[in-house]
Amino acid sequence: MHPLASSLPGWALFRARALGEAPSAAALARALAVDLPRAELAVAPEATLWAALPGAVAQFRALVAADAGRSAAPAASERTAAPGDDAASLLDLARALARRLLAPCRLCHLRCPVDRTAGPAGRCGLGPGLRVYRDYVHLGEEQELVPTHAVFLAGCNWRCAYCSDWAHVARPEEDPETTAAALARSIDARRAEGARSLTFVGGLPDVNLPGVLDALAAARASVPVVWNSNLSATPEAHDLLEVAVDAWVADLKYGGEACSRAGSAAPDALARVHENLLRVAGQAPTPGYLVVRHLVLPGHTDCCARPALDWVAAHLPGARVNLMGQFEPIPEVRGTAWDRRPARAEVARARDHARALGLDLDGPGPLDPPGSSGPGPWAAVPGAARGAPGAAPAFESAIRIDGEGRVVLEDLPPDLADLAHALGALAEADRGPGGDGAAAPGDLARRRAAAAPWLEARAEGPPGAAGGCFDPAAGDQ
Numbered sequence: 001m002h003p004l005a006s007s008l009p010g011w012a013l014f015r016a017r018a019l020g021e022a023p024s025a026a027a028l029a030r031a032l033a034v035d036l037p038r039a040e041l042a043v044a045p046e047a048t049l050w051a052a053l054p055g056a057v058a059q060f061r062a063l064v065a066a067d068a069g070r071s072a073a074p075a076a077s078e079r080t081a082a083p084g085d086d087a088a089s090l091l092d093l094a095r096a097l098a099r100r101l102l103a104p105c106r107l108c109h110l111r112c113p114v115d116r117t118a119g120p121a122g123r124c125g126l127g128p129g130l131r132v133y134r135d136y137v138h139l140g141e142e143q144e145l146v147p148t149h150a151v152f153l154a155g156c157n158w159r160c161a162y163c164s165d166w167a168h169v170a171r172p173e174e175d176p177e178t179t180a181a182a183l184a185r186s187i188d189a190r191r192a193e194g195a196r197s198l199t200f201v202g203g204l205p206d207v208n209l210p211g212v213l214d215a216l217a218a219a220r221a222s223v224p225v226v227w228n229s230n231l232s233a234t235p236e237a238h239d240l241l242e243v244a245v246d247a248w249v250a251d252l253k254y255g256g257e258a259c260s261r262a263g264s265a266a267p268d269a270l271a272r273v274h275e276n277l278l279r280v281a282g283q284a285p286t287p288g289y290l291v292v293r294h295l296v297l298p299g300h301t302d303c304c305a306r307p308a309l310d311w312v313a314a315h316l317p318g319a320r321v322n323l324m325g326q327f328e329p330i331p332e333v334r335g336t337a338w339d340r341r342p343a344r345a346e347v348a349r350a351r352d353h354a355r356a357l358g359l360d361l362d363g364p365g366p367l368d369p370p371g372s373s374g375p376g377p378w379a380a381v382p383g384a385a386r387g388a389p390g391a392a393p394a395f396e397s398a399i400r401i402d403g404e405g406r407v408v409l410e411d412l413p414p415d416l417a418d419l420a421h422a423l424g425a426l427a428e429a430d431r432g433p434g435g436d437g438a439a440a441p442g443d444l445a446r447r448r449a450a451a452a453p454w455l456e457a458r459a460e461g462p463p464g465a466a467g468g469c470f471d472p473a474a475g476d477q
């Protein structure tokens with residue numbers, strides 16, 4: 001489908017933001033002044049801060065709605081006065097409230113009775129700081145979201161038994177802490193290099209909300225935020241998320257509570273996930289763009305895939321769904337029920353069921369098809385250094401041996417994908433979180449076009465280019 005032809009809720013606005021034709025939610029929240037002095041944020045009673053939020057959010061939503069109907073980007077001065085030295089911005093207010101939610105922790109549905117400001121605590125094992133364990137430009141996500149600057153955050157409240165990033169989820173304290181300023185520099189650099197979106201993933205972004213909001217406040221770029229989450233944040237955390245998030249990639253993992261308890265340490269999470277899905281889809285007047293993901297689990301087609309898809313069809317008819325078939329057992333599940341890939345027939349049955357329900361498995365198509373006009377004015381990042389040390393242009397790829405002894409090449413840059421193609425390995429080379437192992441027609445051309453800025457930078461040999469990923473340990477210098 002041509003991207004402009006899609007009528008999926010929130011898509012047109014997300015696309016305009018990604019292409020720099022409209023400001024992102026965080027850019028608006030950063031510029032919108034609230035009726036509260038900045039100095040009050042750290043000392044005012046929490047109730048005072050919450051009382052200031054609804055009026056500011058109403059103003060924010062009016063600005064978002066105005067942008068949704070615009071055909072051209074307005075000047076920055078047209079929308080709101082930039083906060084002066086004394087006035088807090090809406091994003092500042094959200095940051096201050098997110099910090100208050102750490103003690104006692106009310107970021108996710110578990111509501112651990114712990115004080116995270118004092119250090120690592122609670123089920124997620126996180127303290128107040130932010131730990132980034134990977135940071136790179138990702139081409140393997142849904143094609144309408146890429147190229148996306150993916151930021152992987154350590155720690156998670158669910159700790160799924162089969163998690164592919166188990167070490168970062170189970171032992172977040174082993175990943176180095178980074179600062180908001182360092183992450184903000186990376187955000188600005190990737191946007192300046194041509195990233196169309198900024199994806200927070202992990203691990204889990206929800207449990208890292210305070211640090212993420214701090215980084216978005218410190219960044220200068222207007223880049224739409226994609227929140228890739230299990231969507232089990234509390235209502236109060238969602239109040240804050242919704243002023244900074246432009247698109248939601250929501251994992252709907254299970255069809256019922258029994259499987260949720262068997263696979264994840266997340267009792268009673270499903271009701272919270274359903275509530276949050278309905279909330280983000282019904283966000284008025286302009287919902288964020290929503291992709292519902294479901295990973296087909298081995299042996300869970302009838303108990304999970306079917307009921308999860310049935311729920312989506314009943315409550316979010318016609319929703320964009322990414323039905324994924326690339327579950328891979330990790331060493332930690334050897335000998336358990338999770339120790340196999342789903343059979344092709346299981347994935348096919350789930351796919352047939354989704355199609356019969358009228359769900360949209362294809363999405364709107366490439367975000368930025370070849371030949372489309374250049375980026376709009378909001379894509380510019382004043383002062384951001386392309387290829388600056390510590391923010392090197394980078395892909396991240398993987399070559400690994402799967403459980404059946406096959407060599408799998410993941411998320412390759414186009415030059416290496418060409419080589420894989422020549423070796424007859426394209427079907428495996430194009431596997432990635434956004435796909436099911438089969439190479440879509442034209443996919444290689446799309447990746448080549450999307451990767452152009454990074455390949456060009458690599459050919460120029462910018463400082464630090466060989467280093468690849470952003471280095472969280474570099475700190476705030």
Ligand code: SF4
Nearest residue numbers: 105108111112122124
């Ligand atoms: S984010 Fe969730 S798991 Fe982590 S401490 Fe808070 S309530 Fe507990």
